[in-house]
Amino acid sequence: MGHENVQQLQTLSRITGDQFALVANIQKPAVAILGITDGNGLCNITAGCCKTVIGMDINEEYLNICRERYSAMPELVLYSIDLVTEKDRAVELLKPTDIVIANMIVEHIHLNNFMDIVSELTKPIVSVTIQFNPDGHTVSHSGYEAAFDDILQHGQNCEELSLVAAMCDAGYKAAGRKEYILPNEKIFIRLDFK
Ligand SMILES: C[S@@+](CC[C@H](N)C(=O)[O-])C[C@H]1O[C@@H](n2cnc3c(N)ncnc32)[C@H](O)[C@@H]1O
Structure with a gap:
């Protein structure tokens, strides 16, 4: 696995840790992770602190790796599910959750399908990570900070604006925004x- 990939995975794991902190005030929260892959980020969960951790993914191989890696986490329940064609099933499984974490999955299942799912929930916290890929420019070491300043000034990208608008239409309120900059x-x- 490339160095870049490793850094992305590490950053996503850190983001998942930050997302768990959003339910730190809830005793034994029920957590759900859409597109859990191989369980990246689950290392941030203290054993026994959650009532349940639901992980969903379409890829059986990923789920098997996740199951094996976290066999010592009895609260982890994994579902092999297609979040595009099995939305009603997903909604039923997600109903009791306090937080739905969706990192780098909306672009896979598309915003309309994601919204069909989260619109049906009785408004848990929903925390989504998307990737902003500023096109074209090579970032040299010397110009690195300046390049990102420029990007940050450009602010929200189209995907973000669409997501925020759709979530607000569905009755959710924007409650936080954080950027994690990769080198x-x-x-x-x-x-x-x-
Ligand atoms: C980029 S990875 C997610 C990264 C992961 N959340 C993390 O924090 O490292 C996208 C995941 O979405 C899953 N996926 C793609 N299409 C899906 C679908 N229709 N239903 C469920 N999962 C899907 C893939 O199998 C993959 O594990």
């Missing part, structure tokens, strides 16, 4: 909704 031109943007 390769890319930015992860975490958006929290309540």
Whole structure:
């Protein structure tokens, strides 16, 4: 796995840790992770602190790796599910959750399908991470900070604006926004909704 990939995974893991902190005030929260992949970020969960941790993914191989890696986490329940064609099932499974974490999954299942799912929930916290890929420019070491200043000034990208608008239409309120800057031109943007 490339150095860049490792850094992205590490950053996503850190983001997941920050998202768990959003329910720190809830005793034994029920947490759900859409597109859990191989369990990246689950290392941030203290054993026994959650009532349940639901992980969903379409990829059985990822789920098997996740199951194996976290076999010592009895609260982890994994579902092999297609979040595009099995939305009603997803809604039923997600109903009791306090937080739905969706990192780098909306672009896979598309915003309309994501909205069909979260619109049906009785308004848990929903925390989404998307990637902002400023196009074209090579970031040299010397110009690195300046390049990102420029990007940050440009502010929200189209995907972010569409997501925020759709979530607000569905009755959620924007509750937080954080950027995680990777040393390769890319930015992860975490958006929290309540
Ligand atoms: C970029 S990865 C997510 C990264 C992960 N959340 C993390 O923090 O490292 C996208 C995941 O979405 C899953 N996925 C793609 N399409 C899906 C679908 N239709 N239903 C469920 N999961 C899907 C993929 O199998 C993959 O594990």
